[in-house]
Amino acid sequence: MSCGFEPIYGTNKPADLIMGKIDVEVSNGRNAFEFRERLIERLGALDGTPTYLLKYTPNYLLKYKSNIKSKNLTISKDNDVTRYTLQGETKFDLVDMTSKKVIYTNTIVSNTAYSATAGTYPTAVAERDANVRLSRDMADKIVTLLLITAKDWLE
Numbered sequence: 001m002s003c004g005f006e007p008i009y010g011t012n013k014p015a016d017l018i019m020g021k022i023d024v025e026v027s028n029g030r031n032a033f034e035f036r037e038r039l040i041e042r043l044g045a046l047d048g049t050p051t052y053l054l055k056y057t058p059n060y061l062l063k064y065k066s067n068i069k070s071k072n073l074t075i076s077k078d079n080d081v082t083r084y085t086l087q088g089e090t091k092f093d094l095v096d097m098t099s100k101k102v103i104y105t106n107t108i109v110s111n112t113a114y115s116a117t118a119g120t121y122p123t124a125v126a127e128r129d130a131n132v133r134l135s136r137d138m139a140d141k142i143v144t145l146l147l148i149t150a151k152d153w154l155e
Contacts, residue, residue, distance in 0.1 A: 008147045014146075014147045014148075014151060015147055017150065017154055018043065018150055019043065021057075021058055021060060022058060022059075022060045022146070023058040023097075024036050024039045024040060024061075024062045025063045027064075030128075031066065031131050032066070032135075034132050035064075035136075036139075038136045039062065039139045039142065039143065058097060059096065060097060061095045061097055062092060062093075062142075063092065063093045063094075064090050064092040064093070064142075065090065065091050065092075067088070067089050067090075068086055068089075068131070068134065069088075070085070070087075071084065080116075082115060083113055083114070083115050083116065084113060084116060084127070085112070086111065086112050086113070086114070086130050086134050088109070088134045088138050089107060089108070089109050091106075091107045092108075092142055093105045094146070094153065096155075104146070104153045106142075108141040108145065110134055110137045110141060111134075112130050112133045114127055114130035
């Protein structure tokens with residue numbers, strides 16, 4: 001008797017079938033750069049290589065809109081903020097490049113936090129690192145959703 005789960009990695013499995021088939025929309029900003037780079041790393045998406053040199057031709061385009069908010073998480077007795085939380089939400093659409101139709105859409109949410117210090121530079125470095133972690137985590141969540149739903153939208 002089977003549990004109903006199927007592997008997503010392996011020959012002719014979702015990860016194999018979508019590798020290099022999804023291009024990722026380019027957006028502005030540091031977070032968008034980190035987000036896109038992680039998607040490229042995980043999906044084998046286009047990375048600026050001219051189409052004629054690619055091993056695969058992309059069939060899909062991943063479009064997305066991210067929103068990241070920073071909130072005070074911990075406030076000291078002296079009213080100093082000592083910890084911040086970043087909350088990210090990304091709505092994404094997977095578009096079939098031939099038909100131009102959206103074939104899959106979803107929204108993911110992710111959170112991370114960082115500590116603030118009396119020094120401006122260490123706090124800025126911690127905030128930048130937190131943004132990188134958040135962007136990578138959101139990208140990983142999208143890849144997971146694409147892999148587990150691929151059998152429903154793959155042609």
